[in-house]
Amino acid sequence: SQTIHQWPATLVQPVGSPLSLECTVEGTSNPNLYWYRQAAGRGLQLLFYSVGIGQISSEVPQNLSASRPQDRQFILSSKKLLLSDSGFYLCAWGIREKLFFGSGTQLSVL
Amino acid sequence: AQSVTQLDSQVPVFEEAPVELRCNYSSSVSVYLFWYVQYPNQGLQLLLKYLSGSTLVKGINGFEAEFNKSQTSFHLRKPSVHISDTAEYFCAVSDSWGKLQFGAGTQVVVTP
Numbered sequence: 001s002q003t004i005h006q007w008p009a010t011l012v013q014p015v016g017s018p019l020s021l022e023c024t025v026e027g028t029s030n031p032n033l034y035w036y037r038q039a040a041g042r043g044l045q046l047l048f049y050s051v052g053i054g055q056i057s058s059e060v061p062q063n064l065s066a067s068r069p070q071d072r073q074f075i076l077s078s079k080k081l082l083l084s085d086s087g088f089y090l091c092a093w094g095i096r097e098k099l100f101f102g103s104g105t106q107l108s109v110l
Numbered sequence: 111a112q113s114v115t116q117l118d119s120q121v122p123v124f125e126e127a128p129v130e131l132r133c134n135y136s137s138s139v140s141v142y143l144f145w146y147v148q149y150p151n152q153g154l155q156l157l158l159k160y161l162s163g164s165t166l167v168k169g170i171n172g173f174e175a176e177f178n179k180s181q182t183s184f185h186l187r188k189p190s191v192h193i194s195d196t197a198e199y200f201c202a203v204s205d206s207w208g209k210l211q212f213g214a215g216t217q218v219v220v221t222p
Contacts (some may be wrong), residue, residue, distance in 0.1 A: 036212075043215040044200060044212035
């Protein structure tokens with residue numbers, strides 16, 4: 001069966017520090033991968049999606065970047081965090097309604 | 111490009127009363143539409159989906175939604191809510207490629 005792992009579960013970082021959130025998928029090959037951010041009052045916002053290794057599409061201009069160094073690994077990064085980067089970050093894999101979410105990372109930038 | 115608008119950020123409703131959550135979308139191509147629910151401290155759960163066929167879609171927990179192409183809407187309804195329906199509800203749209211765009215969410219608060 002397929003599983004998705006996302007870590008860390010919580011993270012507190014100072015403004016200006018770097019960020020790396022990792023997501024891995026097991027039990028499937030060449031999945032479509034997604035990073036979403038859930039901010040209070042703003043619902044789920046699609047940040048990045050990837051259809052294959054090294055193929056990243058960005059949905060919104062921002063302070064974040066994503067990479068896919070391996071087929072089932074998806075990384076969300078930032079060189080310098082901003083206060084506005086705080087939120088709940090969700091990794092997901094799938095297609096259309098068959099979207100499976102990770103357990104999420106609560107990021108607080110102070 | 112696609113987008114989804116959920117017109118109500120919060121909907122208070124009494125137990126056993128009906129509820130309707132509004133969702134409008136915009137897209138230049140054919141779309142697939144979804145409603146997800148997020149209960150407190152839990153992940154997202156698919157309520158129902160419209161891919162094609164009948165415009166009235168029935169989902170889990172007594173919810174249903176109607177796809178209206180002319181009004182570009184996909185409103186969610188339940189004839190009688192329970193306390194356990196207190197949650198945040200997200201409307202989402204997907205194109206044929208498959209990436210989902212979510213609305214901002216509607217918080218439903220059911221009181222006795």
